[in-house]
Amino acid sequence: xxRAAIPELLDTDSGTPAEISASLADLRRINRWFGGLATTQxxxxxxxxxxxxxxxxxxEVAAGPSEVPELVRTKMQKRRIExxxxxxxxxxxxxxxxxxxxxxxxxxxxxxxxxDASFDVVCSCLFAxxxxxxxxxxxxxxxxxxxxxxxxxxxxxxxxxHLALVHAGRPLYRSRLTxxxxxxxxxxxxxxxxxxxxxxxxxxxKAEISRHYLFRMGVVIWK
Numbered sequence: 001x002x003r004a005a006i007p008e009l010l011d012t013d014s015g016t017p018a019e020i021s022a023s024l025a026d027l028r029r030i031n032r033w034f035g036g037l038a039t040t041q042x043x044x045x046x047x048x049x050x051x052x053x054x055x056x057x058x059x060e061v062a063a064g065p066s067e068v069p070e071l072v073r074t075k076m077q078k079r080r081i082e083x084x085x086x087x088x089x090x091x092x093x094x095x096x097x098x099x100x101x102x103x104x105x106x107x108x109x110x111x112x113x114x115x116d117a118s119f120d121v122v123c124s125c126l127f128a129x130x131x132x133x134x135x136x137x138x139x140x141x142x143x144x145x146x147x148x149x150x151x152x153x154x155x156x157x158x159x160x161x162h163l164a165l166v167h168a169g170r171p172l173y174r175s176r177l178t179x180x181x182x183x184x185x186x187x188x189x190x191x192x193x194x195x196x197x198x199x200x201x202x203x204x205x206k207a208e209i210s211r212h213y214l215f216r217m218g219v220v221i222w223k
Contacts, residue, residue, distance in 0.1 A: 019175050040068050086105065156215060156217065166183050
């Protein structure tokens with residue numbers, strides 16, 4: 001199945017406030033039930049283990065309502081690992097009503113508004129598939145500039161069976177935006193082989209790609 005770049009409605013804020021809210025709720029359920037949360041936690045744990053550290057500063061790019069990094073932070077605290085999270089998104093309205101104390105910054109994911117080596121790790125969840133090949137290389141390189149250790153990517157794997165499952169799940173979606181965006185996300189996601197080829201064009205020292213539950217890809221890009 002060839003990759004197809006299909007604009008997603010949620011990206012362009014197409015929809016009423018109620019539709020956008022319902023779509024974000026769909027996204028939260030997808031991350032909780034179908035591997036998103038577990039994949040990010042696995043990646044963070046891998047970096048913490050390799051560094052032998054009990055604390056990490058994390059920049060979450062395209063964070064939106066930021067449920068994934070905040071739930072991961074809570075889970076890691078139970079393992080006695082402290083995660084200091086900074087959120088970045090292109091619009092302040094995407095952060096929603098938060099009361100968790102994480103810093104929130106409005107900025108461009110392809111030109112991160114931070115100094116070199118500002119964070120231990122730069123992380124993203126369900127963002128990479130929105131980027132074309134050249135943009136993905138640009139994002140990783142700027143993430144490597146801002147991060148001291150690694151860039152982490154949690155994203156979908158493009159596969160015909162994955163697309164079939166997404167279509168089968170339509171009755172679960174509460175928003176018409178999700179009904180459009182979910183299959184669009186799979187169609188424009190990368191395969192593991194494509195991701196590896198693109199990462200070879202970056203400034204990374206090494207990239208590790210792992211497969212997770214229900215067609216999730218976890219990538220650790222070491223600086």
